[in-house]
Amino acid sequence: MLTLKQINDNKDEVIRKLARKKFDGKAIIEQVIDLNNKRKNTQVVLDTNLAELNAISKTIGQLMQSGKKEEAEAARAKVAEMKEGNKQLEAEMKQAEEQLNVLLCTIPNLPCDMVPDGCTPEDNKIEKTGGVMPDLGKNALPHWELAKKYDLIDFELGVKISGAGFPVYKGKGARLQRALINFFLDNAREAGYLEIQPPYVVNAASGYGTGQLPDKEGQMYHATQDDLYLIPTAEVPVTNIYRDVILDKKDLPIMNTAYSACFRREAGSYGKDVRGLNRLHQFDKVEIVRIDTPEHSYESLTEMVNYVQTLVEKLELPWRILRLCCGDMSFTSAITFDFEVFSAAQQRWLEVSSVSNFESYQANRLKCRYRTDDKKTELCHTLNGSALALPRIVAALLENNQTPEGIKIPKALIPYTGFEIIN
RNA sequence: GGUGAGAUGGGUGAGUGGCUGAAACCACCAGUUUGCUAAACUGACGUACGGGCAACUGUACCGAGGGUUCGAAUCCCUCUCUCACCGCCA
Numbered sequence: 001m002l003t004l005k006q007i008n009d010n011k012d013e014v015i016r017k018l019a020r021k022k023f024d025g026k027a028i029i030e031q032v033i034d035l036n037n038k039r040k041n042t043q044v045v046l047d048t049n050l051a052e053l054n055a056i057s058k059t060i061g062q063l064m065q066s067g068k069k070e071e072a073e074a075a076r077a078k079v080a081e082m083k084e085g086n087k088q089l090e091a092e093m094k095q096a097e098e099q100l101n102v103l104l105c106t107i108p109n110l111p112c113d114m115v116p117d118g119c120t121p122e123d124n125k126i127e128k129t130g131g132v133m134p135d136l137g138k139n140a141l142p143h144w145e146l147a148k149k150y151d152l153i154d155f156e157l158g159v160k161i162s163g164a165g166f167p168v169y170k171g172k173g174a175r176l177q178r179a180l181i182n183f184f185l186d187n188a189r190e191a192g193y194l195e196i197q198p199p200y201v202v203n204a205a206s207g208y209g210t211g212q213l214p215d216k217e218g219q220m221y222h223a224t225q226d227d228l229y230l231i232p233t234a235e236v237p238v239t240n241i242y243r244d245v246i247l248d249k250k251d252l253p254i255m256n257t258a259y260s261a262c263f264r265r266e267a268g269s270y271g272k273d274v275r276g277l278n279r280l281h282q283f284d285k286v287e288i289v290r291i292d293t294p295e296h297s298y299e300s301l302t303e304m305v306n307y308v309q310t311l312v313e314k315l316e317l318p319w320r321i322l323r324l325c326c327g328d329m330s331f332t333s334a335i336t337f338d339f340e341v342f343s344a345a346q347q348r349w350l351e352v353s354s355v356s357n358f359e360s361y362q363a364n365r366l367k368c369r370y371r372t373d374d375k376k377t378e379l380c381h382t383l384n385g386s387a388l389a390l391p392r393i394v395a396a397l398l399e400n401n402q403t404p405e406g407i408k409i410p411k412a413l414i415p416y417t418g419f420e421i422i423n
Numbered sequence: 424g425g426u427g428a429g430a431u432g433g434g435u436g437a438g439u440g441g442c443u444g445a446a447a448c449c450a451c452c453a454g455u456u457u458g459c460u461a462a463a464c465u466g467a468c469g470u471a472c473g474g475g476c477a478a479c480u481g482u483a484c485c486g487a488g489g490g491u492u493c494g495a496a497u498c499c500c501u502c503u504c505u506c507a508c509c510g511c512c513a
Contacts, residue, residue, distance in 0.1 A: 043473055047482045054482090057494040061441040064493095076493045083493090246433095246470085375452085377470080 001104040001364050003379070004036055017110040020326040022119060025107060032103050039096040046089040053082060105214065108331045109361040115335050118325030124338070125325070130309070131318035133342060134400045140345040143395040144276030146402060147173065150422050155276070165274075165281035172422050176397075176409075177284060179416035180390050181259050184286035184311065188387060191307050193257035193288055198237030200260055201228040206240040209366045211332045221263050234260035234287040235384045239366065242291055246377055247370040253292035253300050257387070260285065277391035278350065284390040290383040291368065294360065297381035301357045304385050305337050308353050311388055314412040317396050318342040320349065334359040341392065345399035350392035355385030398422075 007014055007029060018025035056079055063072040116125045147153035152173025158166040169177050189195055207213035207229050212220055221230040231237055238258050247254070262285050277283075288307070292300045305321065312319040322338040329336045339353035360379040363369070369377040401408040406423025414420050 040473065043482080047473065050483085051481055053493080058441070060493050065441085072493080079493045375468095 001361060002107055002110070003360065003364055004032070004100075004104075006110075007032055008036065014110060018107070020111050020115075020117060021108055021329070022327050023108055028103060028107060032100060032107075035096050035100050035103070039093060039100065042089055042092050042096065046086060046093060049082060049086050049089070053079060053086075109334050109358065111326045111329065112334045112357070112359070114323075115329065116323060116325045119327035120325075121328055123325035124328055125323040127321040127323045127337065128309075129318075129320040130313060131316065131342075133318050134344045136344050136400075136402065140399065140402060142276065142345045143343070143398040146398045146407065147276070150407065152176070152398075152422065153277070163281070165279070167277070167280065172417075172419060175417055175419070176394060176422075177390060179413055179418075180393065181284060181286060183413055183416045184387060185257065185259055187311060187314075188257035188286065188288055188307075193255045196234075196238055196241075196256050196258040198231075198234055198241075198258050198260060200231050200237075200263075202231055202236055202240065203228060206236055206243070209240045209243045210236045210362060211365065212236065215331075219265055221265060230263035231260060232264050233262050233285060233386075234258040235289060238287065238289045239291075239362065239368075239382060239384065242368040242380075242382075243366045245368055247291065247368070247380065249293065249370050249372065252370060252380070253290050253296060256289045258287055258289070260287070262389075277395045280391055286387050288385050288387045291363075291380045292383065293370065294378070294381050297357055297359065297383060300381075300383055301335070301337075301355065304355050304383060304387075308339055308355060308385060308387050312339060312341060312352070314410070315393065315397065316410045316412075317393070317400065318344075330356070332356075332358055332361050334361065339386075339388075341396045343392070343396045343399050345402070346395070350396060352388050352392045352396075353386040355383070357381060357383045 002014070011029060011033065015025050015029055018029075056075055060072050060075050060079075063069075063075065116123065118124070141149065144153075144155065147155075150172070151170060154168045154170060155164075157168040158164075161168070185195055201223065204213060204227060207217075207220065212229070212232065220232055222228075223230070237260075238256050241256075242254070261282055263282050265281065266279065288304060290297075290300045290304065309319070309321070319339060319341050322340065324333075324336040324338055333356040336354055336356040338351050339355070340349040340351050342348075343350050359381050362382045363379040366382070368380045368382065370380050372378050397410070398407055401410070406421040409417050409420050409422070
């Protein structure tokens with residue numbers, strides 16, 4: 001969430017930036033500022049009262065010890081009535097704080113100045129493209145047909161065991177999954193990321209820390225008996241490592257990577273958009289996470305985008321980078337670059353990565369801070385990106401590399417798969 | 424699942440009603456000494472929200488929430504978590 005300081009100091013700018021994100025913040029920002037002022041005024045009175053009470057209590061102790069009973073009793077009576085008023089003030093403080101918190105949670109992050117205007121995916125800006133579009137001729141098969149033909153993935157079997165959106169990978173299909181995970185993790189490690197193996201279920205505090213809760217509760221599977229949530233991405237457990245932590249500046253940027261299975265309920269969509277591997281309830285992903293100083297976070301973002309680019313290049317897929325417009329970005333993001341690869345049989349671009357800088361928005365909820373050179377604490381910036389999500393990569397690999405002889409594995413991946421062709 | 428013990432500052436750990444925002448030690452930071460390093464010595468050393476131009480200062484926080492009391496880390500209640508032993512088990 002935004003900080004009160006951000007809102008107080010730059011009210012008009014905040015409202016203007018929120019408007020770019022199609023969020024009418026005028027009323028709510030005014031409300032936040034009023035509420036905060038009210039809270040401050042109440043605190044001044046309450047603190048003064050408490051200071052007086054503390055002083056009197058101390059006096060009573062001294063009077064008792066020196067045996068001045070009557071004076072002590074008199075002071076006691078005085079204190080009793082003061083306390084009543086304080087109860088009221090305390091309740092007001094608490095209420096104001098709670099209301100503030102609720103309001104702040106409903107305000108999205110501000111888009112940074114480099115984010116283009118716009119509302120819909122059509123307004124996203126194509127930043128960069130690369131790779132070669134394959135020419136598959138007339139009889140190209142979509143990946144779900146290829147998966148069946150070569151017995152790589154069994155969607156119906158998944159339905160039997162779990163439900164739609166839980167495919168069963170078999171044989172070279174399963175080995176391809178494992179190869180990609182290792183390939184991505186090894187690359188991340190070589191790029192300087194520390195590998196983490198996080199828990200796949202998290203508590204409510206973690207869900208809140210990264211912003212899945214309280215609003216997007218429905219997106220996560222919830223194990224109600226133990227009140228734990230299945231993670232929708234490794235971002236949740238990994239980022240929460242740094243919840244309520246004050247980092248040393250010399251340890252920044254923190255660079256973590258983690259593989260995890262990801263679980264998403266995602267009710268709603270149907271049809272060809274969700275056919276095959278395009279959208280699943282369970283999928284595999286390697287995530288990269290960075291925690292950095294505000295001064296350096298945009299350099300980190302560039303490095304992350306460049307790193308993801310190396311992955312799609314090594315996989316020899318046609319790719320493009322989109323700079324998302326204000327309206328298409330997530331609630332918590334300040335700027336987002338999406339990576340898409342072209343899936344040639346479906347003839348469509350598939351999103352395989354989303355790299356974002358959240359600036360201090362997430363860190364404020366997480367209370368993730370670092371110590372500046374002058375020993376002050378300041379909120380960190382958090383960033384993350386997929387590197388990469390497997391299913392759509394697999395879809396594109398299968399479709400783009402199909403030949404009459406079989407499906408060819410890109411060179412960089414062969415050491416990981418142990419085979420060069422699926423036939 | 425059963426039984427017992429516990430939760431205090433970056434760490435170890437003292438503290439059973441006022442002199443404790445918290446001893447001591449370690450770590451970290453600044454300085455002195457010293458060819459360098461080390462050692463030794465001196466000092467500083469929690470977080471948040473306020474007030475003040477500032478020096479500085481108020482309040483809250485000893486797992487969380489409530490209660491008793493003029494006054495709670497300390498007493499009472501509830502919850503959460505951790506550890507140990509037993510049982511079960513990958």
